[in-house]
Amino acid sequence: MTPAISPPKHVFSGVFELLERHLAQLDRFLAAQPKDFEPEIREMVVYAMAATGKRIRPALVFLSGWQGPDTVPHELIRAAAVVELIHLATLVHDDIMDDADIRRNRETAARKFGSTPAVLLGDALFAHALNLATQFSTTEVCAAVSDSTRRVCAGEIVQTMRRGSLAVSREEYSRIIELKTAELFRVSCLLGARLADAPGGYTDAAACFGRHLGVAYQIYDDLADYFGHADRIGKTLGTDLASGKVTLPLFILLERLNPSEAEALRAEVVGGHPPRLAEHSRQMRELGVFDAVQIEVESELTAAREALTPWRDRPSAGMLLGLADLLQEQLANLR
Amino acid sequence: MTPAISPPKHVFSGVFELLERHLAQLDRFLAAQPKDFEPEIREMVVYAMAATGKRIRPALVFLSGWQGPDTVPHELIRAAAVVELIHLATLVHDDIMDDADIRRNRETAARKFGSTPAVLLGDALFAHALNLATQFSTTEVCAAVSDSTRRVCAGEIVQTMRRGSLAVSREEYSRIIELKTAELFRVSCLLGARLADAPGGYTDAAACFGRHLGVAYQIYDDLADYFGHADRIGKTLGTDLASGKVTLPLFILLERLNPSEAEALRAEVVGGHPPRLAEHSRQMRELGVFDAVQIEVESELTAAREALTPWRDRPSAGMLLGLADLLQEQLANLR
Numbered sequence: 001m002t003p004a005i006s007p008p009k010h011v012f013s014g015v016f017e018l019l020e021r022h023l024a025q026l027d028r029f030l031a032a033q034p035k036d037f038e039p040e041i042r043e044m045v046v047y048a049m050a051a052t053g054k055r056i057r058p059a060l061v062f063l064s065g066w067q068g069p070d071t072v073p074h075e076l077i078r079a080a081a082v083v084e085l086i087h088l089a090t091l092v093h094d095d096i097m098d099d100a101d102i103r104r105n106r107e108t109a110a111r112k113f114g115s116t117p118a119v120l121l122g123d124a125l126f127a128h129a130l131n132l133a134t135q136f137s138t139t140e141v142c143a144a145v146s147d148s149t150r151r152v153c154a155g156e157i158v159q160t161m162r163r164g165s166l167a168v169s170r171e172e173y174s175r176i177i178e179l180k181t182a183e184l185f186r187v188s189c190l191l192g193a194r195l196a197d198a199p200g201g202y203t204d205a206a207a208c209f210g211r212h213l214g215v216a217y218q219i220y221d222d223l224a225d226y227f228g229h230a231d232r233i234g235k236t237l238g239t240d241l242a243s244g245k246v247t248l249p250l251f252i253l254l255e256r257l258n259p260s261e262a263e264a265l266r267a268e269v270v271g272g273h274p275p276r277l278a279e280h281s282r283q284m285r286e287l288g289v290f291d292a293v294q295i296e297v298e299s300e301l302t303a304a305r306e307a308l309t310p311w312r313d314r315p316s317a318g319m320l321l322g323l324a325d326l327l328q329e330q331l332a333n334l335r
Numbered sequence: 336m337t338p339a340i341s342p343p344k345h346v347f348s349g350v351f352e353l354l355e356r357h358l359a360q361l362d363r364f365l366a367a368q369p370k371d372f373e374p375e376i377r378e379m380v381v382y383a384m385a386a387t388g389k390r391i392r393p394a395l396v397f398l399s400g401w402q403g404p405d406t407v408p409h410e411l412i413r414a415a416a417v418v419e420l421i422h423l424a425t426l427v428h429d430d431i432m433d434d435a436d437i438r439r440n441r442e443t444a445a446r447k448f449g450s451t452p453a454v455l456l457g458d459a460l461f462a463h464a465l466n467l468a469t470q471f472s473t474t475e476v477c478a479a480v481s482d483s484t485r486r487v488c489a490g491e492i493v494q495t496m497r498r499g500s501l502a503v504s505r506e507e508y509s510r511i512i513e514l515k516t517a518e519l520f521r522v523s524c525l526l527g528a529r530l531a532d533a534p535g536g537y538t539d540a541a542a543c544f545g546r547h548l549g550v551a552y553q554i555y556d557d558l559a560d561y562f563g564h565a566d567r568i569g570k571t572l573g574t575d576l577a578s579g580k581v582t583l584p585l586f587i588l589l590e591r592l593n594p595s596e597a598e599a600l601r602a603e604v605v606g607g608h609p610p611r612l613a614e615h616s617r618q619m620r621e622l623g624v625f626d627a628v629q630i631e632v633e634s635e636l637t638a639a640r641e642a643l644t645p646w647r648d649r650p651s652a653g654m655l656l657g658l659a660d661l662l663q664e665q666l667a668n669l670r
Contacts, residue, residue: 038489038514093458097451116432116495119454123428124488126458130465131481134474142477143469150462154373157455161448179373 012056015063015322022062022072022080023055029081036128044121048092048109049085056217057083057188063323064192064206066316078132079141079191083184085129086149090156092122097160098243141191148187155179164244164271170251177218178211185214193316202314205307209320212304213327216297220331222247223293226281227334238277244269249284249293256287290335297331347391350398350657357397357407357415358390364416371463379456383427383444384420391552392418392523398658399527399541401651413467414476414526418519420464421484425491427457432495433578476526483522490514499579499606505586512553513546520549528651537649540642544655547639548662551632555666557582558628561616562669573612579604584619584628591622625670632666 016023034045058080065076095108096115102108110118126149133142159176162168189210193203225240226249240247246269254262265280267273284290301324311317351358369380393415400411430443431450437443445453461484468477494511497503524545528538560575561584575582581604589597600615602608619625636659646652 040493120488120492127485134478139469146466153455153459154376158375
């Protein structure tokens with residue numbers, strides 16, 4: 001009944017080592033959730049929960065409300081579980097949309113149970129996450145999380161509607177990642193600080209940090225789709241281009257290619273020609289696309305750090321800043 | 336921008352005439368919701384909301400909290416909007432699963448926008464409904480609604496997994512309709528009474544009434560799929576048999592047919608033979624299936640009425656009892 005819950009090694013592992021007790025308690029809390037679902041669907045819930053994410057959002061809750069490695073307030077655990085379950089629900093629905101068979105070396109819920117039950121399973125996970133969010137003394141947590149969830153869905157809708165199309169602008173790309181990724185990063189930081197009774201100014205600063213870190217992380221992730229080492233980041237490369245998703249590296253490459261090369265690449269995006277990933281990674285290196293994307297990530301990281309500057313003496317701020325440093329290191333390692 | 340929101344005529348129209356002011360305020364409240372969604376998805380939200388349901392669940396909220404035709408408390412309007420939006424979200428997801436092209440004479444959201452955006456659109460509607468549910472002074476409404484939503488999804492999952500299969504028992508059928516239909520009827524009554532500050536005993540009684548009325552309504556609806564007049568109930572008949580859904584009339588028919596006829600019918604359920612609806616309606620009449628199902632509906636209506644007996648002098652109880660009478664009349668009219 002207990003899901004396999006060790007998070008995979010990833011970009012933030014350096015900071016995660018300090019969160020050992022927090023993450024262990026989160027694991028126990030999450031492992032106790034399936035019993036709150038109807039018996040008929042418990043097995044499906046356990047399966048979906050075993051596809052655990054990288055625990056980045058729970059980590060943001062813990063770090064924003066950080067009071068030392070041995071202080072693990074129950075309210076932070078519950079809030080971390082809420083954001084992780086929302087994230088898991090979106091993964092279940094994402095995998096239906098992407099028609100994905102495999103996530104983290106196992107069949108997706110959509111593949112295992114069929115896409116129709118997977119739609120409903122994602123819904124049930126959403127509903128349960130929001131139910132957990134009502135177990136705080138005020139409506140604040142549930143209000144923040146449901147608002148974020150709506151925004152995440154809006155971002156995913158825009159992204160989905162633009163797939164395989166060149167009619168997506170850079171402004172739209174920014175808006176999509178702001179909604180689909182940065183929003184849940186933001187609310188995770190906000191809740192962590194808020195539940196740890198941090199001053200209002202720090203809560204706002206942490207939320208602002210979370211938002212910029214989220215944008216930086218998504219751009220990094222989009223770059224890794226062209227430059228990552230599949231064995232190191234644990235996913236197939238080139239899926240964005242293959243699925244017609246226009247991300248920042250591709251935008252910049254299209255701007256820099258000569259007209260005939262750009263035309264050929266456009267045909268790959270709209271599905272007219274098979275994608276040539278190796279060729280485009282080479283072009284990106286030669287035309288300085290990596291550098292240009294790196295500048296964008298670093299500018300978001302700078303904005304994230306600046307939000308916390310007035311609070312840098314708070315241990316919590318120091319921990320969050322550590323995440324920004326780790327992301328910057330990993331970005332350099334992609335090269 | 337304003338969705339077309341006149342509810343279609345239906346089984347409960349007699350009581351609905353008394354709810355004119357309540358429903359008009361609900362319409363205005365619902366018409367104001369799309370602006371709370373991200374601009375990029377507002378048009379989709381308006382479209383999905385125009386596929387308005389029959390407003391049965393909002394009516395249950397209003398009647399359970401009834402204080403006369405001219406007293407329309409804002410909290411009841413908001414709660415009615417919450418349950419209606421949850422119901423609309425489930426319809427958006429249902430239509431994806433049923434691969435339905437048309438609902439109430441217009442294209443389904445899944446057909447118009449594609450099934451992938453429709454999954455996310457349903458999610459956004461869920462999230463917004465639960466966000467509205469946080470706008471009460473305590474977490475109680477949101478807790479009740481999110482709990483119900485999870486149960487509705489569980490019921491739909493079980494139903495979906497059993498489709499096209501004869502391995503569904505009568506107990507499972509009861510459980511499915513208890514979860515997928517009776518649950519939201521129950522919580523609608525509970526919230527109406529609760530928000531009107533009714534005594535706890537009445538709130539429990541109204542919830543119990545709602546649950547039994549929901550079961551009765553679903554069995555009636557399942558019977559109407561074999562005996563209804565398509566022009567009168569506004570939907571295609573025979574969809575349950577065609578989609579392999581084993582409902583109570585079919586259970587009873589299978590029990591009463593001779594072995595070779597039963598075998599032929601089983602082959603239709605699992606998709607081996609095309610469904611012969613007219614033949615089975617005739618068999619159901621001849622073998623007393625209609626009568627047997629009618630007894631089941633009436634037994635649920637009796638249980639519903641009994642729950643309210645100690646409270647029959649409350650005007651609210653009188654209104655709810657009117658719904659039970661209307662359903663009983665409509666059932667007789669199916670014949």
